[in-house]
Amino acid sequence: MHEDMLLSTTPTIEGSPIREYKGVVTGETIIGANVFKDFMAGLRDFFGAHTYERVTYEKVLAEAKDTSLSEMAERARQLGANAVVGIDLDYETIGQGNSMLMVTCSGTAVVI
Numbered sequence: 374m375h376e377d378m379l380l381s382t383t384p385t386i387e388g389s390p391i392r393e394y395k396g397v398v399t400g401e402t403i404i405g406a407n408v409f410k411d412f413m414a415g416l417r418d419f420f421g422a423h424t425y426e427r428v429t430y431e432k433v434l435a436e437a438k439d440t441s442l443s444e445m446a447e448r449a450r451q452l453g454a455n456a457v458v459g460i461d462l463d464y465e466t467i468g469q470g471n472s473m474l475m476v477t478c479s480g481t482a483v484v485i
Contacts (some may be wrong), residue, residue, distance in 0.1 A: 378446040379456035379485065386456060386485055395452040395482035400445030402437045402476045404466070437476040438462060445478050454482035 379386065441462070449457045460480035467475050 381458050386394045386458045389485040390484045393484040395454045397480045398448040399447050399479045400441035402440040416433045441476045441478045449482035452482045457481050
């Protein structure tokens with residue numbers, strides 16, 4: 374996980390000057406659209422409501438985002454960084470028929 378790594382979308386951390394820049398780091402996660410479809414079919418059959426569909430989509434997206442951020446934080450840690458600044462998150466559909474969702478993040482690994 375990334376609990377000990379400071380992650381920020383801002384280019385600097387107020388009150389913590391950047392002492393060293395380690396480089397650009399990234400994280401990527403790809404999830405298949407069938408994960409959504411299969412899970413949602415089961416919920417619709419059981420509950421018959423769309424509220425669960427929205428909550429499940431949000432949960433899967435949050436997990437994909439967290440996985441990408443954790444991967445990026447680990448790469449930063451391997452460079453000797455203790456923070457990542459300027460983080461950008463992106464969500465894209467990819468694959469034949471847009472059958473997969475890719476969550477990517479990038480930022481600059483730094484020592485503060």
